[in-house]
Amino acid sequence: MPRNKEFDYDKKLKTARDIFWKKGYNATTMNDLVDAMQINRSSLYLAYGNKHDLFLKSLTNYIQKKDKQYSQAAKKSEEPLEAVKNIIYSVFESALQDNNCLFTNSVFELAPTDKEVSKLLTKQTLKAVGLFEKLLKQAKENGTLQSDKDPLALAHFLVSGLVSIYNTHILFADRKLTKQTTDILIESIP
Incomplete structure (x- = not known):
């Protein structure tokens, strides 16, 4: 008779996600994961697969977290242009709080060489672009x-600009400069 899992799958996945988030994919070893998740290696493989499978699950979990963040930020205003600004400011707050971004890290570390990661990141980027485009179209309609500017092109620009917020904060750890970067991104919306 198979043994029941003696751990919380989602809680351990979050732990793995945080290790990948801090160290990056390539610098994270299976020993790091086993030690941080506090489960034995065979349980890790049985529950999550190999390191790459676990990373994909972790990245998916992180993307779900970002989806929720964007959705909650957008819902803070019924005015679509303000909703766009709220999302951008939520990224600013995340950059300050988290001091890192698994999504951004993965774009530069893995997307150029890992088709599965690239596919996940592209899908999420297009989803964010779609949200921004919808809000920008609504803002255009209500005046x-x-x-x-084409709302789709502007949406792509703004979503790619979100990376600059994290980039600025990761490299310089300067709240004022990160805020200025955020404000300039918002000011680029005509």
């Missing part, structure tokens, strides 16, 4: 966005 609060007065721009001749």
Whole structure:
């Protein structure tokens, strides 16, 4: 008779996610994961698969966290342009609080060489672009966005600009500079 899992799958997945988040994929060893998750190696393999499988699950978990963050930030205002700004400010707050971003790290560390990671990141980016585009179109329709710029192109620009917020804070750890970067991104919305 198989043994029941003696651990909380989601809690251990969050622990793995945080290790990958701090160290990156390549610098994280299976020993790091076993030690941090406090489960034996065979249980780790049985529950999560190999290191790459565990990373994909961790990245998916992180993406779900970001989806929730963006959705909650957008819902803080019924005005679509303010919703866009709220999402951008939520990224600023995350950068200050977390001092890192698993998504951003994965774009630079793995996306160029790992098709599965690239596919996950591309899908999430397009989802964020879709959210921004929808809000920008609504803002254009209600007259609060007065721009001749294509909402889709502007959405792509803004989503790619979110990385600059993390990049600035990770490299310089300067709250004022990170806030200025955030404000400039928001000011780029005509």
